[in-house]
Amino acid sequence: MPQAANYFDLAENHQTSAGEAVRRAFGVDATTFMNEAQSYYQSGRAVPYRIATPESLQPDLYPTKKLVTLQAQAALADLHAHSREHRDEAAREFEAILKLDPNHELAHRGLGYIALEKNDLAGAAQHLKEARAINAKDPWLLYYSARLLTVRPDPENVHRSDPAIMETYLVGTTNLDAGFADAWHLLADCAPSANKLEIAIDAEVNAMKLSPRNESYQQGLARLYVEARQWDNAKYVFSALRSSRNEDTAKAAETMLSAMEQVMQNGGKIKLPAEAAAAQATEPSPDEQVIDHGPSNAGNATSEKPDIRPVKFIRATLAGVACDGKSAVLNLALTTAPAKGSKSTRVRL
Numbered sequence: 577m578p579q580a581a582n583y584f585d586l587a588e589n590h591q592t593s594a595g596e597a598v599r600r601a602f603g604v605d606a607t608t609f610m611n612e613a614q615s616y617y618q619s620g621r622a623v624p625y626r627i628a629t630p631e632s633l634q635p636d637l638y639p640t641k642k643l644v645t646l647q648a649q650a651a652l653a654d655l656h657a658h659s660r661e662h663r664d665e666a667a668r669e670f671e672a673i674l675k676l677d678p679n680h681e682l683a684h685r686g687l688g689y690i691a692l693e694k695n696d697l698a699g700a701a702q703h704l705k706e707a708r709a710i711n712a713k714d715p716w717l718l719y720y721s722a723r724l725l726t727v728r729p730d731p732e733n734v735h736r737s738d739p740a741i742m743e744t745y746l747v748g749t750t751n752l753d754a755g756f757a758d759a760w761h762l763l764a765d766c767a768p769s770a771n772k773l774e775i776a777i778d779a780e781v782n783a784m785k786l787s788p789r790n791e792s793y794q795q796g797l798a799r800l801y802v803e804a805r806q807w808d809n810a811k812y813v814f815s816a817l818r819s820s821r822n823e824d825t826a827k828a829a830e831t832m833l834s835a836m837e838q839v840m841q842n843g844g845k846i847k848l849p850a851e852a853a854a855a856q857a858t859e860p861s862p863d864e865q866v867i868d869h870g871p872s873n874a875g876n877a878t879s880e881k882p883d884i885r886p887v888k889f890i891r892a893t894l895a896g897v898a899c900d901g902k903s904a905v906l907n908l909a910l911t912t913a914p915a916k917g918s919k920s921t922r923v924r925l
Contacts, residue, residue: 588789591821646673650682657686666690681710685717692724700724705900715752718745719759725901726762741901742766750782757786761793764800773804791817791825798832802846807836 583601586592595606602609616622643651650673656666667690673683688703704721711717722745725738746763749756764780780797787793794813801810814836817829835846892908899905 591819593821646677646680647682649673650680650686654682654686657690663690663693679710681707681714681717684710685714685720688717688724689720692720692727695727697724697727701900705898709898713748713752715749715756715759718749718752719756719762721745722749722759722762722766726765735901738901739766741899750779754782755786757783757790757793760786761790761796764796773800776800777804791820791822795825795828798829802832802836807840811836 579601583597586597586600587594592600598604598606598609604612649669653666653669653673656662656669667687670683670686670690673680674687677683684703684707688700688707691697691699691703700720701724704717704724707714707717708721722742725742725745743763743766746759746766749759750763753759760779760783764776764783767776767779777797777800780793780800783793784790784797794817798810798813798817801807801813811833814829814833818826818833820826820829832846839846890908894906895909896907897904898907
Protein backbone atom coordinates (compact mmCIF):
# COMPACT_ATOMS: atom_id res chain seq x y z
CA MET A 577 0.00 0.00 0.00
CA PRO A 578 2.78 2.54 0.67
CA GLN A 579 4.17 1.81 -2.81
CA ALA A 580 0.71 2.26 -4.34
CA ALA A 581 0.27 5.53 -2.45
CA ASN A 582 3.64 6.68 -3.78
CA TYR A 583 2.57 5.80 -7.32
CA PHE A 584 -0.65 7.84 -7.10
CA ASP A 585 1.22 10.77 -5.56
CA LEU A 586 3.71 10.77 -8.44
CA ALA A 587 1.06 10.33 -11.14
CA GLU A 588 -1.64 12.67 -9.88
CA ASN A 589 0.16 15.34 -7.86
CA HIS A 590 3.50 15.55 -9.63
CA GLN A 591 2.32 14.85 -13.20
CA THR A 592 4.82 12.01 -13.58
CA SER A 593 4.11 9.71 -16.54
CA ALA A 594 2.47 6.39 -15.64
CA GLY A 595 5.46 4.32 -16.74
CA GLU A 596 7.95 6.43 -14.79
CA ALA A 597 5.67 6.48 -11.73
CA VAL A 598 5.50 2.65 -11.77
CA ARG A 599 9.29 2.40 -12.04
CA ARG A 600 9.93 4.82 -9.20
CA ALA A 601 7.20 3.50 -6.89
CA PHE A 602 7.55 -0.28 -7.41
CA GLY A 603 11.15 -0.56 -8.61
CA VAL A 604 10.30 -2.34 -11.91
CA ASP A 605 9.30 -1.21 -15.38
CA ALA A 606 5.61 -1.12 -16.31
CA THR A 607 5.76 -4.23 -18.55
CA THR A 608 7.31 -6.34 -15.78
CA PHE A 609 4.81 -4.98 -13.27
CA MET A 610 1.87 -5.93 -15.54
CA ASN A 611 3.24 -9.41 -16.23
CA GLU A 612 3.75 -10.08 -12.52
CA ALA A 613 0.24 -8.87 -11.67
CA GLN A 614 -1.33 -11.05 -14.37
CA SER A 615 0.69 -14.10 -13.33
CA TYR A 616 -0.41 -13.59 -9.72
CA TYR A 617 -4.10 -13.58 -10.55
CA GLN A 618 -3.83 -16.41 -13.07
CA SER A 619 -2.05 -18.59 -10.52
CA GLY A 620 -5.16 -18.70 -8.33
CA ARG A 621 -3.40 -17.15 -5.34
CA ALA A 622 -5.73 -14.12 -5.39
CA VAL A 623 -8.44 -15.38 -3.04
CA PRO A 624 -11.33 -13.07 -2.03
CA TYR A 625 -12.10 -12.64 1.63
CA ARG A 626 -15.65 -13.32 2.78
CA ILE A 627 -16.70 -11.55 5.95
CA ALA A 628 -19.98 -12.17 7.73
CA THR A 629 -22.22 -9.21 8.52
CA PRO A 630 -21.52 -8.10 12.11
CA GLU A 631 -24.29 -9.09 14.53
CA SER A 632 -24.13 -5.64 16.08
CA LEU A 633 -25.09 -3.93 12.81
CA GLN A 634 -28.34 -2.03 13.19
CA PRO A 635 -30.43 -2.51 10.02
CA ASP A 636 -32.59 0.53 10.72
CA LEU A 637 -29.53 2.76 10.16
CA TYR A 638 -29.43 1.71 6.51
CA PRO A 639 -32.66 2.28 4.57
CA THR A 640 -33.50 -0.53 2.19
CA LYS A 641 -36.12 -0.76 -0.53
CA LYS A 642 -37.12 -3.86 -2.42
CA LEU A 643 -37.28 -3.16 -6.14
CA VAL A 644 -40.19 -4.42 -8.17
CA THR A 645 -39.17 -6.72 -11.01
CA LEU A 646 -39.32 -4.13 -13.80
CA GLN A 647 -37.37 -1.58 -11.75
CA ALA A 648 -34.65 -4.15 -11.12
CA GLN A 649 -34.55 -5.04 -14.81
CA ALA A 650 -34.36 -1.35 -15.75
CA ALA A 651 -31.48 -0.79 -13.31
CA LEU A 652 -29.57 -3.71 -14.87
CA ALA A 653 -30.31 -2.46 -18.39
CA ASP A 654 -29.09 1.01 -17.40
CA LEU A 655 -25.84 -0.55 -16.21
CA HIS A 656 -25.47 -2.26 -19.60
CA ALA A 657 -26.30 0.99 -21.43
CA HIS A 658 -23.30 2.72 -19.88
CA SER A 659 -20.95 0.00 -21.09
CA ARG A 660 -20.21 0.55 -24.78
CA GLU A 661 -19.99 -3.13 -25.69
CA HIS A 662 -23.35 -3.90 -24.03
CA ARG A 663 -25.49 -1.09 -25.45
CA ASP A 664 -27.30 -3.25 -27.99
CA GLU A 665 -28.13 -5.68 -25.19
CA ALA A 666 -29.40 -2.79 -23.08
CA ALA A 667 -31.62 -1.54 -25.92
CA ARG A 668 -33.26 -4.98 -26.18
CA GLU A 669 -33.79 -5.06 -22.42
CA PHE A 670 -35.38 -1.60 -22.39
CA GLU A 671 -37.64 -2.51 -25.33
CA ALA A 672 -38.78 -5.64 -23.47
CA ILE A 673 -39.67 -3.50 -20.44
CA LEU A 674 -41.72 -1.10 -22.59
CA LYS A 675 -43.72 -4.01 -23.99
CA LEU A 676 -44.83 -4.77 -20.43
CA ASP A 677 -45.11 -1.13 -19.33
CA PRO A 678 -45.25 1.46 -22.15
CA ASN A 679 -45.00 4.27 -19.56
CA HIS A 680 -41.79 3.13 -17.88
CA GLU A 681 -39.73 6.27 -17.45
CA LEU A 682 -36.34 4.59 -16.94
CA ALA A 683 -36.78 2.52 -20.10
CA HIS A 684 -37.58 5.60 -22.18
CA ARG A 685 -34.69 7.46 -20.56
CA GLY A 686 -32.31 4.60 -21.25
CA LEU A 687 -33.32 4.31 -24.91
CA GLY A 688 -33.00 8.08 -25.23
CA TYR A 689 -29.48 7.93 -23.82
CA ILE A 690 -28.48 5.09 -26.16
CA ALA A 691 -29.90 6.96 -29.16
CA LEU A 692 -28.03 10.09 -28.07
CA GLU A 693 -24.75 8.17 -27.87
CA LYS A 694 -25.38 6.75 -31.36
CA ASN A 695 -26.20 10.23 -32.70
CA ASP A 696 -29.78 9.18 -33.46
CA LEU A 697 -31.16 12.62 -32.61
CA ALA A 698 -34.76 11.94 -33.63
CA GLY A 699 -34.91 8.74 -31.57
CA ALA A 700 -33.29 10.42 -28.59
CA ALA A 701 -35.72 13.35 -28.75
CA GLN A 702 -38.76 11.07 -28.89
CA HIS A 703 -37.76 8.82 -25.98
CA LEU A 704 -36.60 11.69 -23.78
CA LYS A 705 -39.83 13.55 -24.45
CA GLU A 706 -41.83 10.44 -23.47
CA ALA A 707 -39.77 10.11 -20.28
CA ARG A 708 -40.25 13.77 -19.31
CA ALA A 709 -43.99 13.40 -19.70
CA ILE A 710 -43.85 10.61 -17.10
CA ASN A 711 -41.35 12.10 -14.65
CA ALA A 712 -39.95 15.60 -15.11
CA LYS A 713 -37.97 15.46 -11.85
CA ASP A 714 -35.29 12.98 -12.89
CA PRO A 715 -31.92 14.81 -12.88
CA TRP A 716 -30.29 12.42 -15.36
CA LEU A 717 -33.25 12.76 -17.73
CA LEU A 718 -33.02 16.56 -17.63
CA TYR A 719 -29.26 16.38 -18.20
CA TYR A 720 -29.66 14.12 -21.25
CA SER A 721 -32.35 16.48 -22.57
CA ALA A 722 -29.94 19.39 -22.24
CA ARG A 723 -27.15 17.43 -23.92
CA LEU A 724 -29.43 16.66 -26.83
CA LEU A 725 -29.78 20.38 -27.53
CA THR A 726 -25.99 20.67 -27.88
CA VAL A 727 -25.90 18.06 -30.64
CA ARG A 728 -26.98 19.70 -33.88
CA PRO A 729 -26.20 18.40 -37.41
CA ASP A 730 -24.90 21.93 -38.03
CA PRO A 731 -23.50 23.38 -34.78
CA GLU A 732 -23.80 26.92 -36.15
CA ASN A 733 -27.54 26.55 -36.75
CA VAL A 734 -28.91 26.75 -33.22
CA HIS A 735 -32.55 27.46 -32.56
CA ARG A 736 -32.97 30.74 -30.72
CA SER A 737 -34.84 29.03 -27.86
CA ASP A 738 -32.25 26.29 -27.28
CA PRO A 739 -30.03 28.16 -24.77
CA ALA A 740 -32.99 29.10 -22.57
CA ILE A 741 -34.41 25.57 -22.66
CA MET A 742 -30.97 24.10 -21.92
CA GLU A 743 -30.57 26.41 -18.96
CA THR A 744 -33.98 25.39 -17.64
CA TYR A 745 -33.10 21.70 -17.88
CA LEU A 746 -29.70 22.17 -16.23
CA VAL A 747 -30.94 24.38 -13.42
CA GLY A 748 -33.50 21.66 -12.73
CA THR A 749 -30.75 19.02 -12.78
CA THR A 750 -28.52 20.87 -10.33
CA ASN A 751 -31.47 21.68 -8.05
CA LEU A 752 -32.33 17.98 -7.90
CA ASP A 753 -28.70 16.83 -7.61
CA ALA A 754 -26.23 19.49 -6.48
CA GLY A 755 -23.35 17.02 -6.85
CA PHE A 756 -23.82 16.61 -10.62
CA ALA A 757 -20.49 18.02 -11.86
CA ASP A 758 -21.13 17.52 -15.59
CA ALA A 759 -24.44 19.38 -15.31
CA TRP A 760 -22.72 22.37 -13.66
CA HIS A 761 -20.10 22.34 -16.44
CA LEU A 762 -22.72 22.23 -19.19
CA LEU A 763 -24.67 25.00 -17.46
CA ALA A 764 -21.52 27.15 -17.54
CA ASP A 765 -21.23 26.48 -21.27
CA CYS A 766 -24.77 27.61 -22.07
CA ALA A 767 -24.89 30.66 -19.78
CA PRO A 768 -21.89 32.88 -20.60
CA SER A 769 -23.88 35.70 -22.19
CA ALA A 770 -23.10 39.27 -21.22
CA ASN A 771 -25.58 39.38 -18.38
CA LYS A 772 -24.97 35.84 -17.13
CA LEU A 773 -21.18 35.64 -17.07
CA GLU A 774 -20.98 35.56 -13.27
CA ILE A 775 -23.60 32.79 -13.19
CA ALA A 776 -21.50 30.80 -15.67
CA ILE A 777 -18.36 31.31 -13.57
CA ASP A 778 -20.16 30.19 -10.41
CA ALA A 779 -21.43 27.08 -12.24
CA GLU A 780 -17.95 26.15 -13.49
CA VAL A 781 -16.49 26.74 -10.03
CA ASN A 782 -19.06 24.29 -8.65
CA ALA A 783 -18.03 21.73 -11.27
CA MET A 784 -14.36 22.16 -10.33
CA LYS A 785 -15.08 21.79 -6.63
CA LEU A 786 -16.76 18.47 -7.35
CA SER A 787 -14.03 17.25 -9.72
CA PRO A 788 -10.89 19.34 -9.15
CA ARG A 789 -8.64 17.30 -11.46
CA ASN A 790 -10.90 17.54 -14.51
CA GLU A 791 -8.94 19.68 -16.97
CA SER A 792 -12.00 20.35 -19.14
CA TYR A 793 -13.56 22.13 -16.19
CA GLN A 794 -10.34 24.05 -15.57
CA GLN A 795 -10.16 25.15 -19.20
CA GLY A 796 -13.79 26.24 -19.16
CA LEU A 797 -13.27 28.28 -16.00
CA ALA A 798 -10.12 29.93 -17.36
CA ARG A 799 -11.92 30.95 -20.57
CA LEU A 800 -14.76 32.44 -18.55
CA TYR A 801 -12.28 34.42 -16.47
CA VAL A 802 -10.79 35.77 -19.71
CA GLU A 803 -14.24 36.82 -20.96
CA ALA A 804 -14.84 38.56 -17.63
CA ARG A 805 -11.36 40.16 -17.87
CA GLN A 806 -10.46 38.70 -14.49
CA TRP A 807 -6.83 38.43 -15.53
CA ASP A 808 -5.34 37.29 -12.22
CA ASN A 809 -7.82 34.42 -11.89
CA ALA A 810 -7.36 33.41 -15.53
CA LYS A 811 -3.58 33.52 -15.20
CA TYR A 812 -3.72 31.33 -12.09
CA VAL A 813 -5.75 28.60 -13.84
CA PHE A 814 -3.82 28.71 -17.14
CA SER A 815 -0.53 28.55 -15.23
CA ALA A 816 -1.69 25.29 -13.65
CA LEU A 817 -2.80 23.93 -17.04
CA ARG A 818 0.60 24.78 -18.53
CA SER A 819 2.04 21.78 -16.67
CA SER A 820 -0.64 19.40 -17.98
CA ARG A 821 0.50 16.02 -19.26
CA ASN A 822 -1.77 16.59 -22.27
CA GLU A 823 0.47 18.37 -24.78
CA ASP A 824 -2.42 20.14 -26.53
CA THR A 825 -3.78 21.44 -23.23
CA ALA A 826 -0.37 22.63 -22.08
CA LYS A 827 0.32 24.33 -25.43
CA ALA A 828 -3.07 26.06 -25.47
CA ALA A 829 -2.52 27.32 -21.92
CA GLU A 830 0.90 28.72 -22.87
CA THR A 831 -0.63 30.48 -25.89
CA MET A 832 -3.39 32.03 -23.77
CA LEU A 833 -0.92 33.23 -21.15
CA SER A 834 1.10 35.01 -23.86
CA ALA A 835 -2.04 36.54 -25.37
CA MET A 836 -3.17 37.75 -21.96
CA GLU A 837 0.18 39.45 -21.32
CA GLN A 838 -0.14 41.36 -24.58
CA VAL A 839 -3.70 42.44 -23.81
CA MET A 840 -2.82 43.56 -20.30
CA GLN A 841 0.09 45.65 -21.65
CA ASN A 842 -1.42 47.00 -24.88
CA GLY A 843 -5.17 46.72 -24.34
CA GLY A 844 -7.61 45.07 -26.73
CA LYS A 845 -9.51 41.83 -26.38
CA ILE A 846 -8.62 38.17 -26.66
CA LYS A 847 -10.82 36.46 -29.25
CA LEU A 848 -11.76 33.04 -27.95
CA PRO A 849 -12.51 30.19 -30.40
CA ALA A 850 -16.21 30.34 -29.54
CA GLU A 851 -16.35 34.03 -30.47
CA ALA A 852 -14.67 33.38 -33.81
CA ALA A 853 -17.23 30.72 -34.63
CA ALA A 854 -20.08 33.01 -33.63
CA ALA A 855 -18.80 35.72 -35.95
CA GLN A 856 -19.18 33.35 -38.91
CA ALA A 857 -22.85 32.61 -38.21
CA THR A 858 -24.85 34.79 -40.58
CA GLU A 859 -27.91 32.89 -41.74
CA PRO A 860 -30.73 32.05 -39.31
CA SER A 861 -31.48 28.40 -38.65
CA PRO A 862 -34.26 26.81 -40.73
CA ASP A 863 -35.67 25.60 -37.41
CA GLU A 864 -36.27 29.20 -36.46
CA GLN A 865 -38.88 29.48 -39.21
CA VAL A 866 -41.36 27.39 -37.24
CA ILE A 867 -44.39 29.69 -37.09
CA ASP A 868 -45.95 30.76 -40.38
CA HIS A 869 -47.36 34.26 -40.00
CA GLY A 870 -48.41 34.48 -43.63
CA PRO A 871 -46.65 36.35 -46.46
CA SER A 872 -44.70 39.36 -45.37
CA ASN A 873 -42.08 41.64 -46.79
CA ALA A 874 -39.73 43.22 -44.28
CA GLY A 875 -38.76 45.90 -46.73
CA ASN A 876 -42.34 47.10 -47.10
CA ALA A 877 -43.33 46.67 -43.46
CA THR A 878 -44.00 50.34 -42.94
CA SER A 879 -46.37 50.57 -45.91
CA GLU A 880 -48.53 47.57 -44.98
CA LYS A 881 -52.09 48.17 -43.78
CA PRO A 882 -52.81 47.35 -40.13
CA ASP A 883 -54.49 44.02 -39.40
CA ILE A 884 -58.10 44.91 -38.52
CA ARG A 885 -59.41 41.36 -38.24
CA PRO A 886 -61.30 40.72 -34.98
CA VAL A 887 -59.34 38.99 -32.25
CA LYS A 888 -60.64 35.50 -31.50
CA PHE A 889 -60.04 34.05 -28.07
CA ILE A 890 -61.14 31.34 -25.70
CA ARG A 891 -61.33 31.34 -21.95
CA ALA A 892 -59.78 28.20 -20.50
CA THR A 893 -57.54 26.74 -17.83
CA LEU A 894 -54.02 25.73 -18.82
CA ALA A 895 -53.88 22.00 -18.05
CA GLY A 896 -50.43 21.15 -19.40
CA VAL A 897 -47.62 22.06 -21.77
CA ALA A 898 -45.55 19.77 -24.01
CA CYS A 899 -42.48 21.50 -25.45
CA ASP A 900 -39.87 19.88 -27.72
CA GLY A 901 -37.75 23.00 -28.31
CA LYS A 902 -39.30 23.82 -31.68
CA SER A 903 -42.97 24.09 -30.78
CA ALA A 904 -45.23 24.05 -27.75
CA VAL A 905 -48.58 22.27 -27.43
CA LEU A 906 -50.90 23.83 -24.86
CA ASN A 907 -53.58 21.57 -23.37
CA LEU A 908 -56.54 23.73 -22.36
CA ALA A 909 -59.41 22.64 -20.13
CA LEU A 910 -62.66 24.32 -21.19
CA THR A 911 -65.68 24.28 -18.92
CA THR A 912 -69.00 26.05 -18.79
CA ALA A 913 -69.84 28.01 -15.68
CA PRO A 914 -71.38 25.59 -13.15
CA ALA A 915 -74.75 26.32 -11.62
CA LYS A 916 -74.67 28.00 -8.24
CA GLY A 917 -73.90 25.50 -5.51
CA SER A 918 -72.80 22.73 -7.90
CA LYS A 919 -69.51 21.59 -9.38
CA SER A 920 -68.82 21.13 -13.05
CA THR A 921 -67.93 17.58 -14.03
CA ARG A 922 -67.53 18.14 -17.77
CA VAL A 923 -64.01 19.01 -18.78
CA ARG A 924 -62.82 19.01 -22.39
CA LEU A 925 -59.17 18.93 -23.34
